[in-house]
Amino acid sequence: MEIVLCRDVLDAASRCADIVEELLQEKPDAVLGLPTGTTPLPFYEELRSRSLSFARVRSFNLDEYIGLPEGHPGSYTAYMARNFDVNACSVCLPDGRAEDLEKAASAYEALIQEAGGIDLQILGIGRNGHIGFNEPGSSLKSRTRVKTLSEPTLKANASDFEGIEPPTMALTMGIGTILEARRIVLLAAGASKAIAVRDMAEGPLSANCPASALQMHEKPVVFVDPEAASQLANTEYYQRSQALQEKLKNA
Numbered sequence: 282m283e284i285v286l287c288r289d290v291l292d293a294a295s296r297c298a299d300i301v302e303e304l305l306q307e308k309p310d311a312v313l314g315l316p317t318g319t320t321p322l323p324f325y326e327e328l329r330s331r332s333l334s335f336a337r338v339r340s341f342n343l344d345e346y347i348g349l350p351e352g353h354p355g356s357y358t359a360y361m362a363r364n365f366d367v368n369a370c371s372v373c374l375p376d377g378r379a380e381d382l383e384k385a386a387s388a389y390e391a392l393i394q395e396a397g398g399i400d401l402q403i404l405g406i407g408r409n410g411h412i413g414f415n416e417p418g419s420s421l422k423s424r425t426r427v428k429t430l431s432e433p434t435l436k437a438n439a440s441d442f443e444g445i446e447p448p449t450m451a452l453t454m455g456i457g458t459i460l461e462a463r464r465i466v467l468l469a470a471g472a473s474k475a476i477a478v479r480d481m482a483e484g485p486l487s488a489n490c491p492a493s494a495l496q497m498h499e500k501p502v503v504f505v506d507p508e509a510a511s512q513l514a515n516t517e518y519y520q521r522s523q524a525l526q527e528k529l530k531n532a
């Protein structure tokens with residue numbers, strides 16, 4: 282796992298946008314896997330500030346809540362409409378309002394396959410180590426399915442649902458689905474993510490920290506701000522490796 286120690290969350294967002302930009306130069310019809318949440322907001326802002334064409338891009342979101350009223354601002358569908366140019370790009374999310382959720386989950390997997398698989402999956406991380414809504418205990422081979430949200434996740438996202446009964450379940454890509462992406466970039470910011478980042482990168486591979494499954498991916502890259510990196514033990518190594526990698530790139 283490549284750990285990149287960033288100056289701050291804006292630096293992380295800009296490095297992540299660079300990766301998207303390079304990918305679109307190579308492959309204008311790339312397939313993206315996209316996250317929601319607070320952490321990627323500066324990344325979406327950065328993307329909007331660059332003149333990139335998403336006309337031929339297809340994107341698949343990691344997850345969507347189940348059972349929210351259509352158009353609810355807390356839904357990830359609404360989040361994408363606010364933060365990503367959904368008119369210029371074909372944006373897909375799991376159908377959290379489907380009558381048959383199992384069917385909707387398999388249909389989502391089939392759509393990803395039909396698009397040729399995900400070229401670049403961007404992830405955030407929950408304070409309990411979840412990726413997508415794969416909460417601790419999730420099978421490391423799981424596919425898109427219904428997951429019950431954990432207590433910490435419900436608490437972290439409660440402010441999005443003031444005045445209504447908050448959703449307690451979501452349709453989420455599985456860990457197996459995520460690991461099939463050809464490239465993976467994870468963004469982590471803030472002290473509340475420090476333990477999860479440490480467990481993901483330096484802990485054992487364990488369903489207790491679903492993000493540790495990225496240890497099984499060929500080449501995941503993690504952009505962390507100083508607060509999220511504060512519990513890492515091997516920072517001296519990451520710094521040295523980062524400096525050498527940058528030297529190699531600019532040689």
Ligand code: F6R
Pocket residue numbers: 315316317318319320321343344404405406407408411412413414
């Ligand atoms: C959202 C998602 C989640 C978030 C995670 C962190 O699509 O898949 O795994 O990335 O809950 O959320 P923030 O960034 O709000 O702390």
